[in-house]
Amino acid sequence: MRERYDGEPLIHVTNAYPDTHDVVGSAMTxxxxxxxxxxxxxxxxxxLDNLVKGAAGxxxxxxxxxxxxxxxxxxxxxGLNP
Known part of the structure; x- marks a missing residue:
């Protein structure tokens, strides 16, 4: 999966189950x-933060x-909680 998303600026492949806390206020997934x-x-x-990553983003x-x-x-x- 890392190879597929390598170079995608708005996607980060994590080593553990992702937490919404880490992306609040950002366009990151x-x-x-x-x-x-x-x-x-x-x-x-x-x-992902659907308020930023939603339609407006x-x-x-x-x-x-x-x-x-x-x-x-x-x-x-x-995000708001870097």
């Missing part, structure tokens, strides 16, 4: 996955890309 090969089950955990991100700006321009990358 924290993600973690654990696989149980014996039972063929994977568990994926994701933490998505509009800013898309507008940045459409205008040729860095995708993170104008988006908070550090």
């Amino acid at each position: 924290h993600i973690n996955a654990v696989g149980d090969l014996e039972n063929g089950v994977s568990t994926v955990g994701v933490a 998505a509009v800013i991100q898309c507008l940045n890309l459409a205008c040729g700006l860095p995708e993170t321009t104008g988006l908070p990358l550090i």
Whole structure:
């Protein structure tokens, strides 16, 4: 999973189950996955602040890309609880 999201500025793959506390007030998404090969089950955990990562943040991100700006321009990358 780390290889897939390496270089994605708004996604951080964590070593433990992600906590919303770490992303509040930011446009970041924290993600973690654990696989149980014996039972063929994977568990994926994701933490994001839907007030920043929701529609308003998505509009800013898309507008940045459409205008040729860095995708993170104008988006908070550090949360309220760094």
